[in-house]
Amino acid sequence: MISLSDLEKQALALLPKAHADYFIGGSEREVTANANLQSFDGLQLWPRVLRGNFEGDLNIDLLGSQLDYPILAAPTAFHKLAHPEGELATARAIARCNSLMIVSMASNTAIETITEAAYEVNPRAGIWLQIYIQPDRDFTRRLIRRAEKSDCKGLVVTVDSPVFGVRERDIRNNFSELPEGLYCANMKDPDGIFRDIDFDSGLNWNDIAWLRDNTQLPIILKGILHPEDIRLAIQHNLQSVMISNHGGRQLDGVPATIHVLPLLAQAADGRIRLLVDGGIRSGSDVLKALALGADAVAIGRPVIWGLAVDGEQGVQAVFQHLHKQLLSSVRLCGCRNRDDINSGLIFTPNNQEAKPYG
Ligand SMILES: Cc1cc2nc3c(=O)[nH]c(=O)nc-3n(C[C@H](O)[C@H](O)[C@H](O)COP(=O)(O)O)c2cc1C
Numbered sequence: 194m195i196s197l198s199d200l201e202k203q204a205l206a207l208l209p210k211a212h213a214d215y216f217i218g219g220s221e222r223e224v225t226a227n228a229n230l231q232s233f234d235g236l237q238l239w240p241r242v243l244r245g246n247f248e249g250d251l252n253i254d255l256l257g258s259q260l261d262y263p264i265l266a267a268p269t270a271f272h273k274l275a276h277p278e279g280e281l282a283t284a285r286a287i288a289r290c291n292s293l294m295i296v297s298m299a300s301n302t303a304i305e306t307i308t309e310a311a312y313e314v315n316p317r318a319g320i321w322l323q324i325y326i327q328p329d330r331d332f333t334r335r336l337i338r339r340a341e342k343s344d345c346k347g348l349v350v351t352v353d354s355p356v357f358g359v360r361e362r363d364i365r366n367n368f369s370e371l372p373e374g375l376y377c378a379n380m381k382d383p384d385g386i387f388r389d390i391d392f393d394s395g396l397n398w399n400d401i402a403w404l405r406d407n408t409q410l411p412i413i414l415k416g417i418l419h420p421e422d423i424r425l426a427i428q429h430n431l432q433s434v435m436i437s438n439h440g441g442r443q444l445d446g447v448p449a450t451i452h453v454l455p456l457l458a459q460a461a462d463g464r465i466r467l468l469v470d471g472g473i474r475s476g477s478d479v480l481k482a483l484a485l486g487a488d489a490v491a492i493g494r495p496v497i498w499g500l501a502v503d504g505e506q507g508v509q510a511v512f513q514h515l516h517k518q519l520l521s522s523v524r525l526c527g528c529r530n531r532d533d534i535n536s537g538l539i540f541t542p543n544n545q546e547a548k549p550y551g
């Protein structure tokens with residue numbers, strides 16, 4: 194593996210057009226999906242030299258899961274559209290890497306089957322389940338019980354989707370249903386019927402309080418872009434938020450996540466774990482996010498590309514590649530330890546007079 198953009202090209206060429214478009218697409222004019230990528234390129238790292246070895250490590254305890262490095266898999270739907278082994282291949286690869294997979298509520302494999310496969314590879318594997326709170330709260334509660342029983346370590350609640358984003362590619366391709374034989378496996382009722390995933394447009398903070406009182410699992414709110422919402426998350430005793438614009442697939446025209454990260458890190462003030470996703474495609478992108486205050490980053494589409502091109506090994510290669518690049522960027526920046534990874538690493542015209550780190 195040389196670069197994630199090569200891998201993306203390979204994957205897009207392999208996949209049927211409707212599926213490739215579903216995976217890569219954003220909503221409406223895809224302004225935000227593109228901004229996520231471009232904004233990383235617009236930030237520059239500001240290295241120091243002659244500072245000796247990086248003596249630190251990059252591992253992290255993320256709400257009880259031990260990761261070798263702060264890169265995890267964002268929840269993405271329908272892995273069997275990318276590879277016949279679907280989420281099982283993804284989960285095994287990530288378990289092998291000592292990383293963490295956030296399983297989508299819309300996975301094609303049931304959460305119990307995924308955790309079982311991951312823990313077989315690595316008993317300490319990190320698996321969280323992502324949910325959309327369903328209008329049917331009893332169903333939601335049953336799914337959370339299943340996540341707890343199958344030993345998931347966290348519950349990610351996606352809150353940027355009161356309604357589904359308008360994906361023009363999917364409309365053009367008439368992509369509105371899974372091919373025969375594929376299902377949203379978590380949506381199966383005890384009577385064997387598969388439900389559709391609904392979006393509850395009336396969700397509010399009382400529902401989050403309800404959820405918090407209905408599970409012992411750490412709750413991670415996904416889809417936060419505003420500092421006021423960070424403050425509310427802290428007030429509601431949540432453990433973590435994911436700064437995310439859903440890969441530019443929900444509201445188009447919102448800021449790139451890396452642009453809002455500094456403001457949100459300021460609001461968080463170390464009181465809540467900050468994850469960020471959207472447009473991370475290299476080790477230096479990861480380093481930029483860590484420097485600006487993220488505790489860890491998540492990758493969405495690159496996982497799909499690895500899966501499509503080479504199944505389990507492809508996903509493993511994506512994580513290994515980013516880990517290696519991250520370490521290399523850290524060394525090239527002259528960081529000696531984890532504390533040197535701070536906002537002084539980012540060059541902007543505004544911080545030329547800021548105190549350089551170290
Ligand atoms: C194909 C695809 C499916 C996704 N499915 C979900 C999902 O089921 N639940 C969710 O919360 N986010 C979902 N997302 C959003 C991702 O979790 C993540 O926020 C985004 O992909 C990060 O951006 P990146 O792809 O540029 O890394 C999906 C994204 C993609 C590309």
Ligand SMILES: CCCCC(=O)C(=O)O
Pocket residue numbers: 270299390439442
């Ligand atoms: C009901 C499937 C949700 C998948 C999703 O969140 C996405 O495609 O972005």
